[in-house]
Amino acid sequence: MREYQLGEFEEIVLLTVAILHEDAYGVSIKQEIETRLNRKVSVSALQTALRRLESKGYLKSNFGEATAIRGGKRKRYFKVTKAGKSALDYTKETRMSLWSAIPNVTYEYARA
């Protein structure tokens, strides 16, 4: 089975692109993350993550429409690919299996 490697921020970006579905481009992804997770995201970090995900094949992109507010520049819309979906599923499953493996004792321990 192929390894799906996702960094924490990459996972968030990938999920956000999935949430936004047809409307995922630079600004909307950034604002979505900032509002949902209440954290500051720099354009640089976001772009780096997006391009990495794209080069890993989890995202694909194509140019969309240009607007006046963008100074006539086109938007780049991102979409989650099948591989991206598998990666998300894989990550979720591994997390879930880990969650389910936690014995109850641990909670008592933590409480003390």
Add this chain to the structure above:
Amino acid sequence: MNTQEPNARPSPPSWSTRFLAWFIKEDYYEDVQGDLEEEFQLIAKGGRVYKARKWYSWQIVKLFKPSMIKRIKPNDSIEKETTMFKNYLKIGLRNLWKYKSSTVINIIGLSTGLAAFVLISLFVKDEYSYDRHFENADEIYRVTVKNYTLDGDISRQWAFASAGHAKRLKEDYSDITHAVRFFPWAFPDIIIGDQKFPGEPVIFAGDDVFDIFSFKFIVGNPETAFTDLYSLVLTEETAVKLYGTDWRDQDIVGSQLKLAGRGQEAPFKVTGVMENMPDQQHFHFDYLAPIRFIEMIFGEDASNNVGGNYNWLTYVKIPSNTDVPALTKTVNDEFWEKYIGQLTRGSASDFYDFEFQPMLDIHLTSNLEGEYETNGSIQQVYIFSVVGLLLLLVACVNYMNIATSHYSRRMKEVGVRKVIGAFKTALIKQFLTESTLITVISLPLCVLLILWALPYLNNFMEKTIVFNPFAQLGLMGSLFLLLLGVGLIAGLYPAIFLSKVNLVQALKGEQSMNASKWNFRSWLVAFQYTVTIALIFAIAVIESQMEFIRNSNPGYNRDQVLSVRISNVSNRETFKNELLANPNIEKASYSSRIPTGRLADSMGSNYFIGDSAVATGFRLPFISVDKDFLNTYEIELVAGENFRDGMEIVFQRDSSGNFLTAPGNYIINETAAKALGYENPVDVVGTVIAYGPSQGRIIGVMKDFHFESMHSPIVPMLIMYRDRYRRISLKLNTNDLRSTLDFIESTYADFDKENPINYRFLDDLFNDQYQQEERLSTMIKVFAVIAIMIGCLGLIGMVGFIIETKLKEIGIRKVLGASTQSIWMMVSNRFLVLVGIAFLIALPISYYLMNGWLDEFVYRTNIGVFIIILPVLLAVLLTLLAISFQTMKATRVNPVECLKDE
């Protein structure tokens, strides 16, 4: 009013955007910038434009990271260039290796030519650097004195002035701020404790000396060095001589020593040590002492006279804003009247005026009477500069020539490169790279050659020129640039030419390029021939003039004549007789001066027409001789008779010190007889003249001879029998020189117990007079031979190339039955035409120049037909030799060999 117009929106900082566009990957730029701008507008909406701009720029700065920055891709221009450059280098090196002989010729020619050029430049630079190290060097002038004849012509100009000049000039003219005079007195012995240093050249100088010349002191202070009358300033060299190499540790300032000379002794004190005087200076002094000491010894009068006795080297300082010609005129108008006018002595040789000679001009242009040291010659510098430039040109042309012919071998390569798709610029770059390659390789060789040759040059020209490639970076830099320039220029012609060539033509091969017979290369060869012919011509002219001088008869015998200085010989008559007792010594004669010396002594003279005395209108110098002088030097008398016993002149003074008129007998030369107005020398015999404090008859006329060198014409002169002897001339007749010299030395030692013997052979002295010309001619010969060799190398290369391109033609001709001879003729013809053209260009130019050089000699050879033809003959001979050698190789080859390919 609607302020929300789209174009009224605030815009992000444009320089940030430009920065982003510059670094970010092209396909990221559009959407990333769009995103940034969109968000910028969102932030700026609330009027927070400043914050938005800050945010925008900051985001871009953060984007500047490796994953976002454009990749420098392999097909980018820099990498493409370096790859291609590596390829050019490789191809270039392979070609150098393939054509080894032309590579070697090229490198040798170029580095030798350049090395010679650099050597000459160093020499010229050194010549121009004389005296420039003094502070305010342009404000220092030497006072020179001009003597006139009655006709107003300058008869002599002296590098020295009279004792009283410096002081009076300084006192009377405010423009002359400082004045100093130097006087070497008696070469005293220096005595330190019980150590004695005999005959040290102590120079006495006026108090202004350190104000005018910025001599650098190692210890001591120039301002107080001459405060005390008995002060002595040393140089580093003499400090070592007197006190040893550890003089610095001895605290010698203030130490006592004694000067002893002429039976007197005086205590002196060392007050300072100067740095050694640099070689690039027109005088060198070893010791300086205050001239007040001399004044004390000579008395006020002798150190103050303003007429004659030009023995005082005098310098003045005139501020740079002064009109020196005007000042000179004022001084000359006033000085004579003020100080001498009233003392009319009525002789032409007494009148003089001054010329202030800029110190910076002395070394190169001054050749006056009694120069303190031998100066350089501007003529020599010019000639060297021309030869140096010619060498450089020949080396470059030679290089271009070989390079060009070399490239035309590569027409096919150019064709193939073009077919593959090389741009014109790529081809040009390729050839320029290759042509600079050789010049760069030549640089180290050139430096080595300079380092090797410089000691010889220094030795020969008595120079101390330094060349250090690691220290003189400027020089090395310009040398490198020069080489690079040569490479570029040499490469430019073939590069442009080849890159322009028609593709089909190029692929057909080189024959098409040689279609026109008179191309650029032919002119280069013609140029080389021109320079070669001109240089051979110049050498021939110089050599024939030197030969003319060497063989010309100066009018006296100089063979086996020895001249001995007699500074302190007692009992001269006995000395002479004892010498003559040796059968190997044929004749002996005392005199004040000897031929090859200078006619520096003269007195006022009058000649009598009837009873009235007339001042002679020309300078009539004299020497004092004994009755054997004419006989010893084998100088003929053309009229009258020689001196006899009892004809000796003795000048006498009366009780108050004035001279009495002594009876005299004189012999003059033919020129003097003519100057006195007697065409036939017999008529002058018996006439009465007054000479200095004597009066008497001219008893004889001697044949003209060259007392001074042949640079100057024979001047009137007079000899008298008078005991003021400084030398004895001995005519030897022996095969056993060694034992005769031993005999002379031991006899001398018996008569002068103090001084060592000092003698010279007259033919050595004679040759010394032409040392400068000898040097010049040797140097020019060396450099010209280098130039000619380089030219020949080029020629051999050219011939080889032409034959190579004609190999097929030669092959076909041979197949059709041509003889070796006719093939040889075919190749030679073209070169002989070039030699002819070069001859026509070279001859008028070099004839004009060399004729000018010869005109500097009063006695000169003529440029004969042989000298004109010789260079052409040599050029033709060299060409034919080169051609023969190469043709031999070509014609020996079996025609099948060269015809079988293609």
